[in-house]
Amino acid sequence: xxKLINKVEDIVQEMCDGIVASxxxxxxxxxxxxxxxxxKIDTNKVALISGGGxxxxxxxxxxxxxxxxxxxxxxxxxTSPTPDMILNAIxxxxxxxxxxxxxxxxxxxxxxxQLAQQMAQAQGLNVDYVIVNDxxxxxxxTATTGRRGICGTILVHKCAGAMAETGxxxxxxxxxAEKVIANTxxxxxxxxxxxxxxxxxxxxxxxxxxxxxxxGIHGEPGVHKxxxxxxxxxxxxxxxxxxxxxxxxxxxKVAVIVNGxxxxxxxxxxxxxxxxxxxxxxxxxxxxxxxxxNFMTAIDMAGMSITVTKLDDELVKLLxxxxxxxxxx
Amino acid sequence: xxKLINKVEDIVQEMCDGIVASxxxxxxxxxxxxxxxxxKIDTNKVALISGGGxxxxxxxxxxxxxxxxxxxxxxxxxTSPTPDMILNAIxxxxxxxxxxxxxxxxxxxxxxxQLAQQMAQAQGLNVDYVIVNDxxxxxxxTATTGRRGICGTILVHKCAGAMAETGxxxxxxxxxAEKVIANTxxxxxxxxxxxxxxxxxxxxxxxxxxxxxxxGIHGEPGVHKxxxxxxxxxxxxxxxxxxxxxxxxxxxKVAVIVNGxxxxxxxxxxxxxxxxxxxxxxxxxxxxxxxxxNFMTAIDMAGMSITVTKLDDELVKLLxxxxxxxxxx
Numbered sequence: 001x002x003k004l005i006n007k008v009e010d011i012v013q014e015m016c017d018g019i020v021a022s023x024x025x026x027x028x029x030x031x032x033x034x035x036x037x038x039x040k041i042d043t044n045k046v047a048l049i050s051g052g053g054x055x056x057x058x059x060x061x062x063x064x065x066x067x068x069x070x071x072x073x074x075x076x077x078x079t080s081p082t083p084d085m086i087l088n089a090i091x092x093x094x095x096x097x098x099x100x101x102x103x104x105x106x107x108x109x110x111x112x113x114q115l116a117q118q119m120a121q122a123q124g125l126n127v128d129y130v131i132v133n134d135x136x137x138x139x140x141x142t143a144t145t146g147r148r149g150i151c152g153t154i155l156v157h158k159c160a161g162a163m164a165e166t167g168x169x170x171x172x173x174x175x176x177a178e179k180v181i182a183n184t185x186x187x188x189x190x191x192x193x194x195x196x197x198x199x200x201x202x203x204x205x206x207x208x209x210x211x212x213x214x215x216g217i218h219g220e221p222g223v224h225k226x227x228x229x230x231x232x233x234x235x236x237x238x239x240x241x242x243x244x245x246x247x248x249x250x251x252x253k254v255a256v257i258v259n260g261x262x263x264x265x266x267x268x269x270x271x272x273x274x275x276x277x278x279x280x281x282x283x284x285x286x287x288x289x290x291x292x293x294n295f296m297t298a299i300d301m302a303g304m305s306i307t308v309t310k311l312d313d314e315l316v317k318l319l320x321x322x323x324x325x326x327x328x329x
Numbered sequence: 330x331x332k333l334i335n336k337v338e339d340i341v342q343e344m345c346d347g348i349v350a351s352x353x354x355x356x357x358x359x360x361x362x363x364x365x366x367x368x369k370i371d372t373n374k375v376a377l378i379s380g381g382g383x384x385x386x387x388x389x390x391x392x393x394x395x396x397x398x399x400x401x402x403x404x405x406x407x408t409s410p411t412p413d414m415i416l417n418a419i420x421x422x423x424x425x426x427x428x429x430x431x432x433x434x435x436x437x438x439x440x441x442x443q444l445a446q447q448m449a450q451a452q453g454l455n456v457d458y459v460i461v462n463d464x465x466x467x468x469x470x471t472a473t474t475g476r477r478g479i480c481g482t483i484l485v486h487k488c489a490g491a492m493a494e495t496g497x498x499x500x501x502x503x504x505x506a507e508k509v510i511a512n513t514x515x516x517x518x519x520x521x522x523x524x525x526x527x528x529x530x531x532x533x534x535x536x537x538x539x540x541x542x543x544x545g546i547h548g549e550p551g552v553h554k555x556x557x558x559x560x561x562x563x564x565x566x567x568x569x570x571x572x573x574x575x576x577x578x579x580x581x582k583v584a585v586i587v588n589g590x591x592x593x594x595x596x597x598x599x600x601x602x603x604x605x606x607x608x609x610x611x612x613x614x615x616x617x618x619x620x621x622x623n624f625m626t627a628i629d630m631a632g633m634s635i636t637v638t639k640l641d642d643e644l645v646k647l648l649x650x651x652x653x654x655x656x657x658x
Contacts, residue, residue: 001556002520002521002537002538002540002631003560003597004520004560004563004593004597004598004600004601004633005560005597005600006559006560006561006600007559011596011600014599014600014603015596015599016599017599017603018587018598018599018600018601018602018606018621019599019602019621021599021602021603021605021606021616021619021621022587022599022602022620022621024618024619024620035508044414046590054596055594055596057594057595057596057599058595060512075444093400191331191333192331194547208331211330211331221335228331230334230335230336231333231334231335232335234333249656255387258347258351262592262594262595263591263592263594263629264333264629265384265386265591265592265626265628265629266386266591266623266626267332267340267344267383267384267386267628268332268334269333269347270344270346270347270348270350270351270386271333271335271340271343271344271347272333273347273348273350273351274343274344274346274347274350276350277346277350279346287350289353290350290351290353291351291353292348292350292351292594293387294623297594297595299594299596300592300594300631302331302594302629304333326658328656329655
């Protein structure tokens with residue numbers, strides 16, 4: 001294992017310091033706690049907080065900024081943050097309008113974010129949450145009841161964050177988040193495993209010519225293994241799974257993310273993006289917004305995911321609103 | 330070799346189509362030619378064109394946009410674009426104020442961009458160029474006379490592009506580009522080789538516990554091999570090489586890029602960014618701008634580079650000016 005790190009136990013804290021260093025004074029880190037917060041908190045706008053285990057960078061700290069998240073809670077690698085950390089984030093961003101937690105559907109995250117909500121409510125704070133479950137690969141998984149929350153979470157951050165920025169109420173921001181969740185479908189494809197630093201070796205094995213369709217963002221199993229193919233074939237297969245849920249009709253507006261898992265070159269993601277555009281055009285839907293790059297990774301896993309969100313006019317507007325978050329453009 | 334591609338010979342063209350698909354209508358591709366151009370060309374402003382072999386994404390197409398490049402010429406992987414392609418870019422972006430070519434110092438690029446300049450001049454066009462040579466690892470290399478041009482090129486794009494956006498003359502834009510070049514130093518570190526798709530295997534070998542200091546962005550040899558260390562030690566060593574050239578004084582203003590080579594997780598780059606901030610603070614220089622991520626890659630190489638540019642007030646202002654290029658934020 002060759003990794004650009006110091007001590008394994010310092011990885012997340014040192015990473016957080018580096019995120020702040022690279023933010024050009026837009027972000028700060030809470031003292032003695034791996035929570036990244038906007039430098040300027042607007043107490044008149046709903047606070048939006050997300051987070052989870054680290055190893056998915058730029059998620060979620062890269063989405064902290066005006067028009068997106070107020071804070072990101074950075075747990076240890078592939079490990080839910082503790083309720084205390086989440087509570088620290090809630091109190092640091094405390095707004096008169098209340099706080100919405102955006103939770104990716106993993107059992108540990110759901111439990112800890114809900115506990116933090118209860119602790120905050122006990123202090124008289126107004127905190128609600130949504131659970132993102134965009135992964136259409138599996139109905140249940142080894143790490144969740146119900147579907148996993150993966151790359152589509154970023155579009156929840158974007159639309160709910162833009163709504164919060166307008167000064168909307170907590171109920172309105174939650175309504176927007178729920179709408180994105182209901183209309184978002186993602187599926188992943190794994191080409192190679194990742195190495196969790198504390199373990200030091202690959203977390204699963206794939207054959208020389210084998211891929212895993214529907215792989216999770218921690219290397220959890222997907223739907224099935226299959227042979228390596230041309231990327232165009234994979235994109236067709238992935239879009240079919242996505243569209244089984246979305247059932248796109250002629251003229252439907254969509255947002256698309258072609259996401260890399262960490263070690264896949266941008267060159268390959270762009271080739272997949274080209275085909276993704278084609279299959280969506282073939283379904284006669286209209287792409288209103290598309291981004292391609294590394295947005296929700298699994299350390300150094302090779303592979304990609306495709307996310308499609310069906311949009312109405314409200315979501316189109318929120319998606320195109322400005323943000324200064326580091327990783328959204 | 331598991332790569333998300335179709336036919337090897339179609340990689341660059343399909344990638345260019347995917348870049349356009351992911352640009353939200355900001356970019357277009359020239360017909361039958363792998364050149365990415367801004368959708369709206371302002372013929373009243375100096376055109377800025379760069380490019381080179383592909384495989385370094387997001388360089389250079391990710392830097393095409395208002396306030397940065399007018400066009401990027403995308404050669405085959407690790408292969409200079411032909412003079413014809415470069416000439417196509419020049420004519421597509423033809424401005425009354427002339428064109429500046431930003432060339433990374435590789436023998437093939439220098440020859441082909443200069444040939445294109447001569448062909449354009451023969452058509453009566455006003456074309457000048459600068460050569461970027463920011464790599465302080467080696468005085469000469471296997472692929473160049475003089476130092477190589479690597480990640481610092483992006484800061485040339487940014488400052489010269491912002492200057493062009495003000496409506497400045499070709500001579501003024503060139504002056505700014507030359508100033509960035511004179512004040513920029515970069516050094517790379519390789520942890521693992523990359524796989525060129527047409528070759529299908531790693532382009533060099535490193536031992537289990539070995540890294541290459543000063544590695545080039547095509548896997549060309551660096552200064553020496555050394556043992557794997559803590560990242561803080563590498564950053565100290567790299568900054569020492571950079572500062573041997575820049576000789577930073579107390580109060581000097583700098584811009585910093587901590588750049589990944591393609592397969593290194595953002596998590597690790599942030600840890601390196603944290604230490605980079607520390608060593609620069611220790612040198613009593615002031616960071617005016619810092620960005621961390623994958624900006625000038627070598628397909629799926631593991632490793633990083635650090636770039637530091639000494640800034641005067643003019644460069645600070647140009648660096649902070651707005652751009653809508655996809656990969657600069």
